[in-house]
Amino acid sequence: MTGKRINGWQGVRDEVLRRIQTGQWKPGELIPGELQLAHELGCARTTVNRALQDVSDRGLVHRRRKAGTHVARHPVRKAVLNIPVIRIEIEASGQKHGYRLIDRSLAVPPAAAAARLGAKKRARALHVSALHLADGEAYVLEDRWINTSAVPAAASADFSRLSANEWLVENAPFSGGDIAFSAANASAAEAEILGGAPASALFVVERSTWNDKTGITAARLVFAPGYKMLTVI
Amino acid sequence: MTGKRINGWQGVRDEVLRRIQTGQWKPGELIPGELQLAHELGCARTTVNRALQDVSDRGLVHRRRKAGTHVARHPVRKAVLNIPVIRIEIEASGQKHGYRLIDRSLAVPPAAAAARLGAKKRARALHVSALHLADGEAYVLEDRWINTSAVPAAASADFSRLSANEWLVENAPFSGGDIAFSAANASAAEAEILGGAPASALFVVERSTWNDKTGITAARLVFAPGYKMLTVI
DNA sequence: GAGTGGTCTAGACCACTGT
DNA sequence: CAGTGGTCTAGACCACTCC
Numbered sequence: 092m093t094g095k096r097i098n099g100w101q102g103v104r105d106e107v108l109r110r111i112q113t114g115q116w117k118p119g120e121l122i123p124g125e126l127q128l129a130h131e132l133g134c135a136r137t138t139v140n141r142a143l144q145d146v147s148d149r150g151l152v153h154r155r156r157k158a159g160t161h162v163a164r165h166p167v168r169k170a171v172l173n174i175p176v177i178r179i180e181i182e183a184s185g186q187k188h189g190y191r192l193i194d195r196s197l198a199v200p201p202a203a204a205a206a207r208l209g210a211k212k213r214a215r216a217l218h219v220s221a222l223h224l225a226d227g228e229a230y231v232l233e234d235r236w237i238n239t240s241a242v243p244a245a246a247s248a249d250f251s252r253l254s255a256n257e258w259l260v261e262n263a264p265f266s267g268g269d270i271a272f273s274a275a276n277a278s279a280a281e282a283e284i285l286g287g288a289p290a291s292a293l294f295v296v297e298r299s300t301w302n303d304k305t306g307i308t309a310a311r312l313v314f315a316p317g318y319k320m321l322t323v324i
Numbered sequence: 325m326t327g328k329r330i331n332g333w334q335g336v337r338d339e340v341l342r343r344i345q346t347g348q349w350k351p352g353e354l355i356p357g358e359l360q361l362a363h364e365l366g367c368a369r370t371t372v373n374r375a376l377q378d379v380s381d382r383g384l385v386h387r388r389r390k391a392g393t394h395v396a397r398h399p400v401r402k403a404v405l406n407i408p409v410i411r412i413e414i415e416a417s418g419q420k421h422g423y424r425l426i427d428r429s430l431a432v433p434p435a436a437a438a439a440r441l442g443a444k445k446r447a448r449a450l451h452v453s454a455l456h457l458a459d460g461e462a463y464v465l466e467d468r469w470i471n472t473s474a475v476p477a478a479a480s481a482d483f484s485r486l487s488a489n490e491w492l493v494e495n496a497p498f499s500g501g502d503i504a505f506s507a508a509n510a511s512a513a514e515a516e517i518l519g520g521a522p523a524s525a526l527f528v529v530e531r532s533t534w535n536d537k538t539g540i541t542a543a544r545l546v547f548a549p550g551y552k553m554l555t556v557i
Numbered sequence: 558g559a560g561t562g563g564t565c566t567a568g569a570c571c572a573c574t575g576t
Numbered sequence: 577c578a579g580t581g582g583t584c585t586a587g588a589c590c591a592c593t594c595c
Contacts, residue, residue: 112497174401264345268557274507274525292507292525324501
């Protein structure tokens, strides 16, 4: 007994985090094995294993069989971004969600969008452009291409009341996707719709999703001036 | 036996994901209990529990004692951003990291920065401004305030060769922090240093970190034009 | 109160990898 | 080859919460 009270695997994790934060275990250093820690802290090895896997997931230690567990030299902090449906994001902040469909048409997407959809050249896809509002103010402009050969049902959805964003979540399951965050100067049209001066800096999110290697949709979300995306480490 | 081969808890997780993706289990629906699933898949309840916790962490199901496990109605996708030390980020992409210290001085921080540091009014803090380069090209401008009462050792670090970013990782452990991502128009000075037209849109990251409620540092990272931050879902 | 998930345990075997 | 983490198991008890 060390006199310390450890409360479950989260308690073990916190103790490990404390030893790293206080410098008791320094970067690059080998920490005791699971069995030894379990004995020291008075719990089963399984519990220590669970705790250390959590610390490893956070990037604070590296674990290798036979080599043991080492404190990371260059901890790679991980920030988890929650990506909810836009309506929910707005409502979660206590605001009223508004929605206005701007365009819905079948057309040949530009090369960049076609590539992200994995569609054939000159194949037509469904284009949906819409504005989301929070308490009546422009919030984000959604410009989206949908691969109708992968999601045929989309051809008969009208998107005038339910956004493509939300419709897809409920009707087009996906197995993976990628996201890019960047900044862009507002085009004249974007400045007109979103408000703010022409060429003002806008926060842009580009998402592609696919299901089993088949492209489903590619969206470009342009947020109104002043938007910040927040999270914690 | 169902004739299905399940390979460990990750196999169970994949099977659960498959059933959600294919719509076999629909949004809002109650899925079988752990014991029943364990029996169906031919493994121990512990294994099913491990798998379902992983699926829950991804936001695809909600679990409540007594109520059981339900498929989420509005799955909140989570994107994990890796936040490495800037030098490592540049070197990981195969480029050569360059570094130029622009300013290092003790001064009274502006109100916004002071608030993020949790410092007293009119208290002085250490200001460090530096440019990081990738293969000789401007990459990101780092503008940072350090709370010297929380990290006294910083006062004697010179930051001319090792960036404050990296020095702090090794010398000032922290327990938490927050990050904000946004877009901003380049100031004249920023355009001059980073290249690109005046007022071009720049990607901005603002970080604050603290240790046990004591503010450590507040940094504003302004990336060169065209920067994109990528991740997967 | 009863049912479900959350966690702990002790033991076992496997998988990887440094020496 | 040997040491360490990765995982599975069966059983147990606890904690929460819906009815």
